[in-house]
Amino acid sequence: MDLIPDPLRSWPGPRAAGAFPLDEETAVEAGPGTAGVARWLRTTVGAATGLPLPDAGTGDGDGSGSGSGSGDNLIVLGISPDLARDLGPEGYRLTVGADGVRLDGGSAAGVFWAAQTLRQLLGPDAFRAAPLGSHWSVPMTVIEDAPRFAWRGLMLDVARHFTPKDDILRWLDLLAAHKLNVFHFHLTDDQGWRVEIRSHPRLTEAGAWRARTKWGHRASEMWEEKPHGGYYTQDDIREIVAYAAARHITVVPEIEIPGHSQAAIAAYPELGNTDVIDTTSLAVWDTWGVNDNVLAPTDNTLRFYEDVFTEILALFPAVTSPFIHIGGDECPKDQWKASPAAQTRIRELGLAGEDELQSWFIRHFDRWLAARGRRLIGWDEILEGGSLSGAAADDDDGDGASGDGAGGDGASQDRGAGGAGAGGLTPGAAVSSWRGYAGGIAAARAGHDVVMCPEQHVYLDHRQAPGDDEPMPIGYVRTLEDVYRFEPVPPELTEEEAAHVLGTQANVWTEVMQDRSRVDYQAFPRLAAFAEVAWSALPAPGERDFADFEQRMAEHYRRLDALGVAYRPPGGPLPWQRRPGVPGRPVDGPPPRI
Numbered sequence: 001m002d003l004i005p006d007p008l009r010s011w012p013g014p015r016a017a018g019a020f021p022l023d024e025e026t027a028v029e030a031g032p033g034t035a036g037v038a039r040w041l042r043t044t045v046g047a048a049t050g051l052p053l054p055d056a057g058t059g060d061g062d063g064s065g066s067g068s069g070s071g072d073n074l075i076v077l078g079i080s081p082d083l084a085r086d087l088g089p090e091g092y093r094l095t096v097g098a099d100g101v102r103l104d105g106g107s108a109a110g111v112f113w114a115a116q117t118l119r120q121l122l123g124p125d126a127f128r129a130a131p132l133g134s135h136w137s138v139p140m141t142v143i144e145d146a147p148r149f150a151w152r153g154l155m156l157d158v159a160r161h162f163t164p165k166d167d168i169l170r171w172l173d174l175l176a177a178h179k180l181n182v183f184h185f186h187l188t189d190d191q192g193w194r195v196e197i198r199s200h201p202r203l204t205e206a207g208a209w210r211a212r213t214k215w216g217h218r219a220s221e222m223w224e225e226k227p228h229g230g231y232y233t234q235d236d237i238r239e240i241v242a243y244a245a246a247r248h249i250t251v252v253p254e255i256e257i258p259g260h261s262q263a264a265i266a267a268y269p270e271l272g273n274t275d276v277i278d279t280t281s282l283a284v285w286d287t288w289g290v291n292d293n294v295l296a297p298t299d300n301t302l303r304f305y306e307d308v309f310t311e312i313l314a315l316f317p318a319v320t321s322p323f324i325h326i327g328g329d330e331c332p333k334d335q336w337k338a339s340p341a342a343q344t345r346i347r348e349l350g351l352a353g354e355d356e357l358q359s360w361f362i363r364h365f366d367r368w369l370a371a372r373g374r375r376l377i378g379w380d381e382i383l384e385g386g387s388l389s390g391a392a393a394d395d396d397d398g399d400g401a402s403g404d405g406a407g408g409d410g411a412s413q414d415r416g417a418g419g420a421g422a423g424g425l426t427p428g429a430a431v432s433s434w435r436g437y438a439g440g441i442a443a444a445r446a447g448h449d450v451v452m453c454p455e456q457h458v459y460l461d462h463r464q465a466p467g468d469d470e471p472m473p474i475g476y477v478r479t480l481e482d483v484y485r486f487e488p489v490p491p492e493l494t495e496e497e498a499a500h501v502l503g504t505q506a507n508v509w510t511e512v513m514q515d516r517s518r519v520d521y522q523a524f525p526r527l528a529a530f531a532e533v534a535w536s537a538l539p540a541p542g543e544r545d546f547a548d549f550e551q552r553m554a555e556h557y558r559r560l561d562a563l564g565v566a567y568r569p570p571g572g573p574l575p576w577q578r579r580p581g582v583p584g585r586p587v588d589g590p591p592p593r594i
Contacts, residue, residue: 001139002555003120004528005179005535008087013096013140020096022051022122022136026073029056034077036246037103037111041075045119050131074100075118077111084110090181091146094118096138106146109248113179117143124558127177149488151451151503152534153182153252154527156519159189159263160288161213161510162230163519169243174563176247178531183244184252184325184432184505187232190262190285190293194231195253195315199307200268204231207267210284216472216512216582218288224514229284237315245320252323252377253316257305258295258361259331265293271301273335273342288511290330297336297345297357302364309365313372323430324369328362329379359385363424370426377430377451380439385424430502434459436594437490444493444500452488453505456591458530460522461509463586464568471521471579472512476591480570484529484549485541506530512584517566521577524567528556 001010030038042053056074083091084106092105092114101118105111119126121138154175156163163171168185175183187194193207209229215222232240244251262285265272272279273296285291295301312324333354336342346357358381366376376382430449433440440450455462455475462475488504506527513519529549538544553570560567568577 001121001141002552003117003143004549004552004556005532006538006549006552007117007143007145008537009145010141010143013142017140019137019139020098020101022049022075022138023073024051026051026075026100027054027056029074029076031076031078033079033108034111036108037077037115040112040246041115045115045122045126048119048126048128048131049122049136050134051136072099076100076102077115078102078104079107079111080104081106087144087146090150091144092117094121094141094143094145096121096140096142098140101138109181110146112176112248113145113147114143116177116179117145119177120559124555124562127559127562147179147535148537149501149503149534151182151505152180152531153184153451153453153503153505154180154523155184155186155254155453155505155507157186157189157508157510158194159186159192159510161514162192162194162208162228163510163516164230165232165236165240167516168232168240172240172244172247172249174527174565175249177559177563178528179535180527180531181248182250182252182503182505184254184507185240186254186256186325188254188256188263189260190291191288192229192231192284193263193267195237195255195312196231196233197308197311198234199311200304202267203264203308205267207263207284210286212286213514214287214511216579217474217585218511219585220583222582223286234311234315241316241320250323251316251321252325253312253321254325254327255305255308255312256327256329257365258297258301258358259329260291260327261295262291262293265295268304271295271304273339275341276335276338290332292332292334294331294335295361296339297342297361305365306368309368313374318373321374323375323377325432326362326365326376326378326382328358328382329434331358331381333358355385357385359424363426366426366429370428375428375430376426377432380431380433380435380443382425382429383431383439383442383446432505434507436592437492438594440501441490441492441497444497447500449500449502451502451505452490453507454594455507456594457486458483458504458506459509460506460526460530461512463584464522464526465572466586468580469573469578470584470586471518471573471577472582473584473586474512475585476587476589478526478591480526480529480550480553481546483526484533484546485544486530486533487541488533504530504534517577520566521568521573524560524565525553525557525570528553528560 028038046053089107090109092110094114094117095102103111103114125132193203197203208231213224213228215224241251266282266284269279336354362382369376431443432451434453436454440452443450462478463470463473466477489498489501
């Protein structure tokens with residue numbers, strides 16, 4: 001059947017051979033809770049096949065009650081408590097027999113993933129936007145399937161190079177087609193601020209645009225001498241979140257603090273360390289790397305970002321976005337060391353130094369988010385700085401002005417004696433382990449949930465092959481097979497500790513990806529291999545059948561072709577995909593295990 005991801009198990013349907021035909025009379029019977037899946041089938045599969053897929057008029061699926069279709073020519077959608085018990089809420093059973101197709105799930109999400117499998121069974125042309133033919137059939141089969149991990153994610157950086165809204169919607173469809181269910185939305189960085197914040201409009205008026213852009217790696221002497229930028233209005237964000245929710249995808253917005261913040265400082269210079277540099281001279285950064293211009297640890301900065309996060313929480317409701325990512329990575333301390341104001345704050349809070357100052361900064365928003373029913377997640381540097389105590393633990397902003405300081409909402413009790421986890425984080429805080437496995441191991445052992453996304457394995461901006469043909473080559477060689485053999489759960493963890501691994505995520509940083517075709521090239525086909533790692537119950541890395549995966553990819557390339565994905569061909573880049581003469585930063589040899 002050449003399915004990707006590979007399902008848990010399958011066997012021949014009621015008839016060992018043959019197929020069930022879909023035609024103009026095939027109707028959809030949507031049981032309780034499955035109306036959204038029925039709508040997706042009609043709009044997406046219906047568009048590709050040209051079939052109307054009308055409502056069968058039974059159940060309460062979409063309430064239209066049209067009564068179309070006959071009892072033996074149906075696609076039946078249903079939620080099964082038994083499946084939820086046996087396979088989990090995202091598990092499903094797909095049954096194709098002589099009387100039609102049945103998609104049962106442990107929840108609406110499970111039914112939706114079953115519908116994705118049905119689309120693959122219909123053939124690559126079912127991934128087109130309009131019909132090429134009129135004959136459609138599904139092979140007689142039974143498939144039972146369920147994901148290995150609850151968190152199966154992709155991080156897309158839209159700050160370094162802006163991705164227009166319609167392309168974000170396209171990415172959500174690509175995630176759904178691969179049964180990936182988390183979209184980590186990297187919205188801010190030194191090079192651009194991409195989300196409208198009405199209380200602070202200059203974040204997008206000034207912070208969303210840069211005058212020019214480095215072409216290639218930061219060591220390159222080449223520039224693209226034209227302005228670059230863009231942002232999402234609040235209505236754009238609401239549309240994206242709703243579109244994701246209809247596809248059972250959680251959106252995790254990321255607002256970077258306290259580093260990677262030059263775009264915000266360029267818009268509002270008072271956010272920077274004004275006693276060290278002239279922050280009014282800063283512009284949105286036009287090159288790449290780690291930036292020394294970080295947020296000042298002042299009450300004004302805290303209030304400003306509380307305003308930002310208040311609007312973010314309204315745009316990303318808890319039901320679809322329980323996690324809020326705050327970055328927390330790559331924060332140089334040089335300006336804080338030189339800043340009299342920062343040093344005064346360190347003394348007032350009784351901190352050991354600048355590392356604990358960053359921990360104090362992160363913990364402020366950890367508590368602030370927890371008090372509002374959200375969970376903080378950050379890059380693995382948020383583990384650093386140690387558990388804070390004394391004044392820093394009792395009143396982390398010095399004056400209690402945020403309303404989450406003196407313990408009135410109970411949040412501060414989370415960090416009493418023995419109440420804090422690694423780095424003084426609240427128990428609900430989670431970690432994105434990016435520098436290797438080590439951060440995730442430390443977090444899991446401290447009782448924090450973890451998303452494994454080690455740079456050495458699943459950073460899809462890293463090059464796919466050695467040699468000069470790879471466009472703007474960055475990092476280690478990570479082939480399709482390398483990604484397929486990635487294992488998210490390190491063997492060092494006990495069974496209890498491993499239970500804290502929520503799942504895994506592939507990350508796409510866009511410094512050297514200027515447009516959609518470049519992002520497509522870096523992400524695919526490796527994202528298909530990653531999707532199987534995240535979903536399927538695979539054996540140990542050395543025992544995985546990569547030859548079988550490659551065989552199934554032959555059909556999957558046809559699906560990607562139908563979707564218009566500009567993937568890297570197995571034989572290497574096409575002429576138009578190369579970028580001769582544009583320097584990258586390749587790293588030789590195998591990546592270390594960290």
